[in-house]
Amino acid sequence: MECISSSLIIVNPFKIMASSSFIFLWFILLFNASISYAFTGTYGVNYGRVSDNIPSPEDVVKLLRTNKIKNIRIYDADHRVLNAFKGSGIEINVCLPNELLKDISVNEALALEWIKLNVQPFLPDTSIRGIAIGNEILGGDIEISEALVPACKNVYRALKRLHLADLIEVSSPHSEAVFNSTYPPSAGAFKESLMPYLGPLLHFFNQIGSPFYINAYPFLAYKFDPITINVNYALFQPNAGIDDPKTNLHYDNMFDAMVDASYVALEKLGYKKMPVIVSETGWASKGDDNEAGANVKNAKTYNFNLHKRLMLKKGTPYRPKMVVKGYVFALFNENLKPGPTSERNFGLFNHDGSIAYDIGFKGLVPSSASSKDSILRGRYLSSKSLLLVACATILLLFTEL
Structure with missing residues (x-):
């Protein structure tokens, strides 16, 4: 966009108008620039590495740049990954692993040491934009839940001491387990049992300007209740949708409804202006016999429609002016992940870098799906x-x- 603006300053506008070919070229350049810009800040990918056979971080950079994916999340602060992303222009959210929360919650010096070792040395060449303090902490182990707020505060204080707090966001992604209800969206509410931890966390995040991160999976909702839930509603496909009786808002997809349930729950606690960002969402391309909907067709449909929806850069029915941002889970199928078969089959790409199914991306190597x-x-x-x-x-x- 900057190049186009400078060209308009130098070139006589009457000459531009006189040249239809120049106008056509200018239009093409503007269109391409708009496509490039639209990827930044609305569509990202989770780069998990619980695998022994996925491409190297250096090849991952090539893969992401080829597909103009400019935002990623990783679940640690691996030095090889951070070195590989130097100069790539790709924005990264790193993660302080769950197992470190207890120690860092009682030791600000340890938080400072962790940042000096895992974040500061890579700046500014590697664009580290955020630190997630754990992943899906609340609703699990009580001791770790108690450590979450102190850990967040110690990491933030450490960033302040290093003059990085204005550059790097502190956050903590949550699962749907933090909600007492989400249907209809106007009934969105957090569990009272989690308020001793969630209440202070939201208060702190509101003070420092951090958003609320939620892992929202229509796939999981459909998997556990395939009889009640219309699969097309979960997949962004044409369907009757639902009408929220309290707000009179219409929802034609579950993703938007999940985001709005988060907004409503936050508003009930007084955080009407806190942004909601989807830290994880996706659909498994393979699953066990009891995992309804886990197949290639549905995964392709969901991720294609999700990409299209996020690229629109628009809000939700309840928050139309708050642009929805989200990170897809995941970049690769990860063969060492424990749990049901679906856990190892959320990838947009196979372990060799080929596409798992075609939603418009290019793989490192050709695949039968792309062919x-x-x-x-x-x-x-x-x-x-x-x-x-x-x-x-x-x-x-x-x-x-």
Whole structure:
């Protein structure tokens, strides 16, 4: 965008208007610039590495840059990863692992040491924009829950001492387990049992300007209740949707409803202006027999529609002016993750860097999924080209007449 603006200052606008070819070129450049800008800050990916066979961090940088993905989250602060991302322009949220929370909650010096070792040396070449303090802490171990707020405060104080607090955000992602209710969205409310921890956390985050991060999975909701939930509602596909009787707002997809339930729950506690960011969302391409909906077709549909929805840079029915931002889980299928089969099959890409299914991204290597879809697109484009040629020929004939 900067190059385009400077060009408009130098070039005589009357000459621009006189040259239709220049106007066409300018339009193309502006369109491409808009596409590039639209990726920043609305669509990101979680780069998990619980695997022994995924591409190197250096190759991951190539993969992300090829697909213009500019925002990622990692679940640690691995030095090889942070070194690989130097100069990439990709913004990274690192994570203070759950197992370190107790120690850091009672030791500000340890928080300072952790940042000096795992964050500060990589700045500014590696664009570290945030530190997540644990992942899905509340609703689990009580001792870690008690450590969450003190750990967040100690990390923030350490950032302040290093003059990094204005550059690096402190946050902590939550699972849906923090809610007492989410349906309909106007009924969104947090569990009273978690308020001794969540209340002070939200108060602190409100003071320092941090958003509320939620891991929102329509897949999990559908998996546990496939009879009641319309799969098309979960997949952003055409459906009747739901009407919230209290707000009279209509929802045509579960993702927006989950985000709005978060906004409502926050508003009930007095945090009407706190932004909500989806730290994880995705759909498994494979699962066990009892994991409803876990298949390639649904995963492709969900992630394609999610990408399209986030790229619109618009809000939700309840918060239309608050642009929705989200990180997809996950970049790769991770073969060493414990749990049901679905846990190892959330990736947009296979372990070798090929696409797991085609939603418009390019892999490091070709795959059968991309080949099949490329053939179909090729046939479509060929037909379209023939149609354009035919139309052009007809126009020329009329011109001659």
